[in-house]
Each structure stands twice: as structure tokens, then as C-alpha cells.
Amino acid sequence: MTLSGIRIPMMTSLIFWMLVWEIVGRMDIIFLIPPMTSVIAAGVGLVQTGSWQAATLITLRSFVLGMALAIAIGVPLGVAMGRIKVVDNIFGLWVNMFVSAPLSALVPILMILFGLGETTVFVTVFLFAVWIIVLDARAGVMQVPPSLIEMGRSYGASRFTIFTKIILLSALPEILAGIRIGLIRGVKGVVIGQILVSVIGYGELFELYSRSFDMERFWALTIILFAAAMLLSAAVEHFEKRIEYYAGAR
Amino acid sequence: MANPIPLRTADDATSDAIVEVREICKRYGDIEALRGINLDFERGKLTTLLGPSGCGKTTLLKIIAGLVPATSGQIRINGRVVTGPGPERAFVFQDFALMPWATVLRNVAFGLELKGVSQAERHRIARHYINEVGLSGFEEKYPHELSGGMRQRVGIARAFSVNADVLLLDEPFSAVDEQNRRKFQEDLLRLVDKERKTFLFVTHSIEEAVYVSDRIVLLSPRPGRVSQIIEPAIDRSAAPDVIRRDKGYLDVVEEIWQGLRQYAE
Numbered sequence: 375m376t377l378s379g380i381r382i383p384m385m386t387s388l389i390f391w392m393l394v395w396e397i398v399g400r401m402d403i404i405f406l407i408p409p410m411t412s413v414i415a416a417g418v419g420l421v422q423t424g425s426w427q428a429a430t431l432i433t434l435r436s437f438v439l440g441m442a443l444a445i446a447i448g449v450p451l452g453v454a455m456g457r458i459k460v461v462d463n464i465f466g467l468w469v470n471m472f473v474s475a476p477l478s479a480l481v482p483i484l485m486i487l488f489g490l491g492e493t494t495v496f497v498t499v500f501l502f503a504v505w506i507i508v509l510d511a512r513a514g515v516m517q518v519p520p521s522l523i524e525m526g527r528s529y530g531a532s533r534f535t536i537f538t539k540i541i542l543l544s545a546l547p548e549i550l551a552g553i554r555i556g557l558i559r560g561v562k563g564v565v566i567g568q569i570l571v572s573v574i575g576y577g578e579l580f581e582l583y584s585r586s587f588d589m590e591r592f593w594a595l596t597i598i599l600f601a602a603a604m605l606l607s608a609a610v611e612h613f614e615k616r617i618e619y620y621a622g623a624r
Numbered sequence: 625m626a627n628p629i630p631l632r633t634a635d636d637a638t639s640d641a642i643v644e645v646r647e648i649c650k651r652y653g654d655i656e657a658l659r660g661i662n663l664d665f666e667r668g669k670l671t672t673l674l675g676p677s678g679c680g681k682t683t684l685l686k687i688i689a690g691l692v693p694a695t696s697g698q699i700r701i702n703g704r705v706v707t708g709p710g711p712e713r714a715f716v717f718q719d720f721a722l723m724p725w726a727t728v729l730r731n732v733a734f735g736l737e738l739k740g741v742s743q744a745e746r747h748r749i750a751r752h753y754i755n756e757v758g759l760s761g762f763e764e765k766y767p768h769e770l771s772g773g774m775r776q777r778v779g780i781a782r783a784f785s786v787n788a789d790v791l792l793l794d795e796p797f798s799a800v801d802e803q804n805r806r807k808f809q810e811d812l813l814r815l816v817d818k819e820r821k822t823f824l825f826v827t828h829s830i831e832e833a834v835y836v837s838d839r840i841v842l843l844s845p846r847p848g849r850v851s852q853i854i855e856p857a858i859d860r861s862a863a864p865d866v867i868r869r870d871k872g873y874l875d876v877v878e879e880i881w882q883g884l885r886q887y888a889e
Contacts, residue, residue, distance in 0.1 A: 519719070521719050522723065524686075528691055528709045529734065529739075530709060530711060530738050531738045543723070544724075
């Protein structure tokens with residue numbers, strides 16, 4: 375970004391808004407916005423508390439388990455849907471319905487089914503992430519160029535070899551894109567699940583801080599979550615770019 | 625016509641036919657793509673299937689390759705009836721059909737990889753043919769780093785690597801720009817001469833067909849049938865520029881054009 379000929383670093387915008395926040399906070403207009411510096415100070419203190427560390431552990435555990443299951447089920451299901459018409463007919467309608475459904479509305483039902491605990495959060499993460507992974511994996515295997523499959527056949531590849539050496543590799547960029555979006559949705563799932571359950575992990579902390587008007591810690595926790603979600607997305611994107619480099623001009 | 629062009633039909637084929645096409649018909653639902661095709665392709669010759677779009681030339685080539693099943697009729701390779709792809713045939717695709725995630729070397733060696741040839745051996749063979757098609761130094765590049773013409777050279781090197789008797793080329797130069805196309809045709813002739821294989825070539829370019837072929841099979845459209853077989857008697861030892869101005873060459877181009885113009889809009 376350049377402004378009247380002077381190069382301005384990317385971080386400038388961030389620093390500018392943090393300054394605005396600081397000034398507004400210091401003016402003491404509303405208690406909702408404490409000064410940025412005290413939010414950061416609260417964040418530094420927060421990460422050293424046992425309650426934050428325990429909450430992070432629970433959050434990570436639900437997230438990792440939910441994502442692992444979403445990938446383990448989503449990718450094979452999507453691939454099967456892309457290759458086998460019957461499977462597509464059976465699951466197509468449901469996947470398309472759930473991918474755009476407001477899943478938060480289902481969490482209360484999950485709470486009845488799985489109780490007010492980690493299981494509900496884990497299932498929420500799974501439900502938030504799995505559908506887009508299925509759809510992208512399906513799109514990936516359906517987009518394999520027919521000539522690549524003909525090429526495999528003409529050079530004597532078995533159906534299994536064509537599947538492993540051509541179809542799966544060809545679909546890899548889409549599968550990874552699905553997993554990346556699934557991860558972002560999974561972060562939403564873990565937060566929404568915990569907030570609705572509200573007795574475990576970050577949900578409990580959010581509940582505690584907002585109820586006791588501890589805005590410094592509330593914002594510090596929010597910023598930590600935002601940063602974590604962005605970092606996660608950036609990490610997968612970096613990995614994806616390396617894969618797309620191989621896929622190149624497809 | 626000043627130079628009478630020798631005409632032959634499939635009936636007086638010699639016994640040295642490596643590919644025999646017998647009464648091949650192909651229907652796609654209500655559409656009749658090919659009707660009663662009988663052809664012999666001689667060993668060591670380059671035969672072109674030429675015709676307007678919709679004449680089923682690519683379909684016929686894919687039937688010979690075993691990639692598309694015929695509705696009726698028979699394909700014999702070396703006297704044996706075939707129903708699917710086989711190691712005695714190698715296919716070169718119009719859109720190159722290269723694996724974008726694999727290097728040039730791995731793409732060229734892929735046919736051998738599928739046959740279970742050891743990595744050292746298949747890389748040795750692949751490097752030889754990469755060199756033959758003029759791509760030395762590009763072994764570790766990926767397809768998207770190459771131009772269209774170079775990508776098709778990879779496709780051709782892959783087809784040569786498996787050491788098939790018959791090479792089937794489906795409009796291999798249609799996605800290559802004009803200058804590179806000419807260079808490509810000249811290189812192809814050199815490889816035909818050197819490798820001593822049978823080539824079946826599909827194109828819609830009359831000039832290309834006359835320039836590279838020993839024999840041209842003209843197909844007429846809807847349904848595809850053999851309408852004419854032409855053997856351009858052109859001295860290929862001459863320089864490419866001389867050939868392209870040769871009267872015999874130009875006459876054959878003109879004759880084919882007269883045969884095909886009725887199908888042009």
C-alpha cells in the first residue's frame with residue numbers, strides 16, 4: 375500500500391485502529407471499551423492463569439477431535455459421492471442442506487443428546503466442519519480431467535491405480551481447500567458450542583468475564599481467539615499454496 | 625488434375641497390416657457416429673485420419689486405442705482381436721493429459737511406472753526420449769512451467785517411452801501455435817523416420833495431413849464413413865521449405881480441399 379508516494383507497511387492500519395481504540399478507551403466513554411494497553415496487559419496476565427490454560431486445553435481437545443473426525447469422514451464420503459452415483463444420490467441432498475443450515479440452532483438439541491460437556495462441543499465442531507469438506511472433496515474428484523483417466527487406462531493402469539495415482543492426487547487441491555474452510559468453520563463451531571454450553575472451556579470464561587464486567591479479559595480472550603483462527607487459516611493456506619504450485623495451471 | 629493421385633481402398637491391403645479395422649460401427653444413442661469402417665494400417669507407415677468436425681475421426685482412433693467400445697465390428701492388432709487398451713498401442717492426447725503434480729521426468733516415465741519398471745531403468749529410458757523430443761534440461765520442470773508445444777513433446781516422449789508398436793495421435797498439435805506447429809511436424813517426421821513405428825494420426829488440418837502422411841484416409845461426416853484414401857507421393861528427403869512449395873504437395877492439398885469443401889459452411 376502506498377499513500378502519496380510513501381510506502382506504508384501492512385501493519386499500519388492495525389496500529390492506527392489500535393491507537394483509536396486506546397484513545398477512545400482512555401476517554402472513558404463506555405465501560406465496554408477499556409484502553410487497548412490494559413486489554414493487552416490483561417491478556418498477558420490471562421495466559422498465565424491456570425483457568426485459561428485449562429480452558430485452552432479443553433478447547434483444543436474438542437477442536438482437534440472434531441476436526442479429525444470431520445476430515446476422516448468428510449474426505450472419503452466426498453470422494454465416494456464424486457465417484458459413485460448411488461452414494462451421491464443418497465447423501466447429496468443432506469450434505470447440501472446442512473452446508474448452508476444455521477447449525478447453531480442444532481446445538482441445544484445436541485446438548486440434550488450429549489449433555490452439557492465436551493461431547494456436545496466436539497460434535498458441534500464436527501457438524502460445523504464436515505459438510506464443506508464433503509462438498510469440496512466431491513467437487514475435486516468430479517473435476518478430474520477425463521483425458522487423465524483415459525491416459526491411465528491407455529497405459530495399462532488398473533482401476534485401483536487410476537484411483538490412487540490419478541484421481542486422488544488430481545483432487546488434492548480441492549480437498550485441501552475444503553479442509554481449510556472446514557478448519558475455519560470448526561473454530562466457529564468450538565466457540566459457539568462452548569458459549570452455548572457455557573460451563574466449559576472458553577465458553578465458561580466468556581460467561582464469567584461478561585457477567586463480572588471484566589472487559590479487559592473479555593477482549594483479551596476474543597483477540598487471542600481471532601489471532602488463533604487467523605494463524606490456523608494462514609498455516610493451511612501456506613500448505614495449500616505449495617500443493618497448488620504443483621497443480622499449477624489446471 | 626495434372627498429377628494423377630494413386631487411389632487405393634482397404635480391399636487391396638497388403639498382408640503387412642498391423643492394425644485392421646473391420647466393419648466398425650459406433651452409435652451414441654440415436655446418433656450414428658461411424659458406419660461400417662474397414663481399414664488396414666500398414667506397419668511402419670504414418671496414416672492420417674482427416675475429415676471435418678463430426679466425422680468421427682477421434683472416435684475411430686479411440687476405438688482403435690480401446691478407450692471407447694465399438695457398437696459392432698472388430699479391431700485386430702498384429703492379427704489379434706483387441707477389446708481394450710494394450711501395451712502394443714500408445715496414445716497421445718489432444719489436451720496432453722499430463723499430470724500437473726508430476727515433473728516432466730515422472731510424466732514421461734509414467735507409462736513405464738505403470739508397467740512396474742524399476743525407477744532407475746524407467747528414468748534412463750525417459751531421459752533418452754526427453755532428449756529425443758528436444759526437452760533436455762526440462763526434466764525437473766512441472767507441466768505448467770512449459771508452453772503448449774513443450775507439453776505435447778512431453779506427451780509424445782511418454783508415448784515413445786513405452787516402446788509400443790503403434791502410436792495413436794489425437795490432434796496432437798491443435799493446441800500448439802502455428803510456428804511451433806510447423807517445427808513440430810518436422811520433428812515428428814524425423815522421429816517417424818528414426819523410430820520405425822506405425823503412426824495413426826488424427827487432424828483436421830489438410831496441410832498438416834499432406835505434409836506428414838504416407839497415407840490419408842478421408843472421412844465424411846454424419847455418419848462417419850471412409851470417403852477416399854489418398855497416398856501423397858511426396859519426396860520427404862527434401863528440405864521442409866521445398867516440400868511446402870512442391871507442386872505435388874500443393875496438388876494433393878487442393879484435391880483434398882475439393883473433396884471436403886462440400887462439408888464446409
